[in-house]
Amino acid sequence: xxxxxxxxxxxxxxxxxxxxxxxxxxxxxxxxxxxxxxxxxxxxxxxxxxxxxxxxxxxxxxxxxxxxxxxxxxxxxxxxxxxxxxxxxxxxxxxxxxxxxxxxxxxxxxxxxx
Amino acid sequence: xxxxxxxxxxxxxxxxxxxxxxxxxxxxxxxxxxxxxxxxxxxxxxxxxxxxxxxxxxxxxxxxxxxxxxxxxxxxxxxxxxxxxxxxxxxxxxxxxxxxxxxxxxxxxxx
Numbered sequence: 098x099x100x101x102x103x104x105x106x107x108x109x110x111x112x113x114x115x116x117x118x119x120x121x122x123x124x125x126x127x128x129x130x131x132x133x134x135x136x137x138x139x140x141x142x143x144x145x146x147x148x149x150x151x152x153x154x155x156x157x158x159x160x161x162x163x164x165x166x167x168x169x170x171x172x173x174x175x176x177x178x179x180x181x182x183x184x185x186x187x188x189x190x191x192x193x194x195x196x197x198x199x200x201x202x203x204x205x206x207x208x209x210x211x
Numbered sequence: 212x213x214x215x216x217x218x219x220x221x222x223x224x225x226x227x228x229x230x231x232x233x234x235x236x237x238x239x240x241x242x243x244x245x246x247x248x249x250x251x252x253x254x255x256x257x258x259x260x261x262x263x264x265x266x267x268x269x270x271x272x273x274x275x276x277x278x279x280x281x282x283x284x285x286x287x288x289x290x291x292x293x294x295x296x297x298x299x300x301x302x303x304x305x306x307x308x309x310x311x312x313x314x315x316x317x318x319x320x321x322x
Contacts, residue, residue: 101254132312139217139314140255140300153309188254196307197243202254 101203103189109209115177118206121170122191130200131164131174132188140188146172147195179210214238215303215313223319230288232316234301237282241303245310246275246286249298258299259286291320 102121110116122129130145144154146166154164161180166172176183186207190200216235224230234244242263247255261268261275261284268275274287288295301313 140312142309142312145309190254197304199245199257199260200310202247202256204252204254 101189101191101201103187103203103206105206106204107207107209109211110179111211112180113178114210115175116179116183116208116210118174118187118189118208120172120174120189120203122172122189123201124170126191126193126201127169128192128195128198129166129172130190130192131172132190132202134186134188134205143174143187145195152195176208179208181210184208184210213314214241215301215311217299217301217313217316219316220314221317221319223321224291226293226320226322227290230286230291230295230318230320232286232288232299232301232318234284234286234313235282236284236303238303238305238311239282240305240308241311242306243304244275244277244284245302245304246273247300247302247312249300249315255300288318291318293320293322296320 104119128147131143134140143156144164149166164174186205188205190202192198192200214237245260246258248258249255259270259273277284298315298317300315302310304310
């Protein structure tokens with residue numbers, strides 16, 4: 098299996114622009130997670146889906162952030178408009194089961210907002 | 212308020228010695244704990260886990276200890292190797308709830 102695939106690996110954009118991060122989970126996994134890693138806050142959960150349905154989006158920082166999972170093999174995290182404080186590494190992870198299961202992480206997208 | 216704390220941002224250990232990474236949690240409902248390891252420019256990978264019904268779990272050079280009364284767990288690496296140099300995340304999960312990660316501890320194993 099190719100593992101969790103994320104694109105792009107690096108994204109540099111200017112403040113105010115729309116940014117879309119993409120994720121392909123491992124085939125057969127039912128849960129998908131979006132995380133953000135920063136020096137100050139470590140690894141924080143933004144949102145997670147189970148069977149393509151958003152279950153908990155309490156970690157989404159504000160309305161500028163949105164996430165979708167139109168099917169079992171694809172998810173997007175969108176930031177519109179982007180701000181410099183959104184600069185971070187964003188990880189997507191997937192797992193077979195929603196609870197008590199190992200999460201497999203993608204390589205991450207390093208986002209820089211100028 | 213952070214529910215999972217790793218109070219040491221970094222740790223340096225000599226090759227061959229023991230590395231001890233600590234983690235404290237505040238939520239008494241947590242009943243499953245995990246450690247993930249992260250190399251630069253890669254995503255975290257699962258390392259070892261422990262259920263709250265146990266107080267120790269061992270996998271090769273890695274052992275996790277859980278002290279429920281103190282709400283504390285630790286990861287022991289013996290012997291430490293240069294390839295163990297990475298960021299280690301402690302994570303905790305309550306039944307039927309999401310996983311909460313700590314901020315991570317950066318381990319450097321010096322040859």
